[in-house]
Amino acid sequence: MFVKENFNKAKQQYEKWGVSVEEAFDKLKNVAISIHCWQGDDIGGFEVNQQELSGGIDVTGNYPGKATNPEQLRADLEKALSLIPGKHKVNLHAIYAETDGEIVDRNAIEPKHFANWVKWAKQNGLGLDFNPTLFSHPKAEDGLTLSHPDKDIRDFWIDHCIQSRKIGEYFGRELGQPALTNIWIPDGYKDIPSDRLTPRMRLKDSLDEIFAANVDESLNIDAVESKLFGIGSEAYVVGSHEFYMGYAMQNNKLCLLDTGHYHPTEMVSNKISALLLFNDKLALHVSRPVRWDSDHVVILDDELREIGLEIVRNDAIDKVMIGLDFFDASINRVAAWTIGTRNMIKSLLYALLLPNDYLKKLQEEGNFTDRLALMEEFKTYPFGAVWDQYCEEMGVPVQESWLNEVKEYEKEVLIKRQ
Ligand SMILES: C[C@H](O)[C@H](O)[C@@H](O)C(=O)CO
Ligand SMILES: [Mn+2]
Secondary structure, X not given: OOHHHHHHXXXXXXXXXXXXXXXXXXXXXXXXXXXXXXXXXXXXOOOOOOOXXXXXXXXXXOOOOOOOOHHHHXXXXXXXXXXXXXXXXXXXXXXXXOOOOOOOOHHHOOHHHHHHHHHHHHHHOOEEEEEOOOOOOHHHOOOOOOOOOOHHXXXXXXXXXXXXXXXXXXXXXXXXXXXXXXXXXXXXEOOOOOXXXXXXXXXXXXXXXXXXXXXXXXXXXXXXXXXXXXXXXXOEEOOOHHHHHHHHHXXXXXXXXXOOOOOOOOXXXXXXXXXXXXOOOEEEEEOEEEOEEEEEOOOOOHHHHHHHHHHHHOOOOOOEXXXXXXXXXXXXHHXXXXXXXXXXXXXXXXXXXXXXXXXXXXXXXXXXXXXXXXXXXXXOOOHHHHHHHHHHHOOOOOHHHHHHHHHHHHHHHHHHHO
């Protein structure tokens, strides 16, 4: 392969537009993507009383080699991370607690149940993020949690979320970088509600109780994730976009935008600049909805490129906490992580290689012809040659050569799990 040769030629083409490829690399190296652990085991987790997946989300496929214990999941993550350039974070859910065979209900989870994850993160130079799990549990059977009419059920989940924030704080303290603890709940109704307000009032009160618990905000950052609909909550979701946008702004929390949680033609890329005018930070779950919130593996499509552009050209690399959220069990799960995360990083590199200030100037001048012409031409600039060099410099496989490593891992490790 002629990586260096191709790169040198490509670099000249970008430099012609005043774009420094080295500066782009330096910026990109510091971006930590939060890689979701749940792609590795189809959101199963390791609870002693493991329940079927609920909450209106679904994983389809039965590709061999699913991780069935924490050691396997960590090994699979290590394999994927070895194929992805940069230093990243791993995003955990409460169901990934390790309780040594003891039944610990969700309201009783503690930092100690995540000590192995912290030890592993330290060994691998990773950060950790966290999510309370308000699904796949008998107390979420009717699809209601923090907005439940029954106060006992609400209290159970409030306690779970408070414990989760303490676990986030523990991650932040141990790992020297703040953890994002994101609350997503499935609450909603299949059919047209007769009262939309009361469940939202209850959710608001529950969140107030959760955030009243004292947790160091320099170690744990709170986020709330909205949704449009789910399986079984087609007509109404309590935690809608407007609900959480209002809540987050009033209470200084982060809005987490999942790219699969909006109407099919509604783009998250278009929301980033608007929200950042009124919030210091926001968080993303980058996913790929195909007709619905299907959580397909992220590809380098128009919307992903647009998200990268909005983050980069608005100087928001430090303001947008980028997480991934997809789960595909029909393909090799290590490959799924690798494809999705490499694509997320590619979209940022693509954006860093555009003469964004010049393109903004063209717009200000009303020169829409040049704006469109250049934005289109840059799509076929030799971006791939720069990406290859980035991978080479970061010590990860160039182009599709990572696939051989995944195949080898499948043969040597994954298949033997059957
Ligand atoms: C498992 C995740 O928490 C879940 O996917 C949530 O973030 C979501 O997006 C639900 O649709
Ligand atoms: Mn999500």
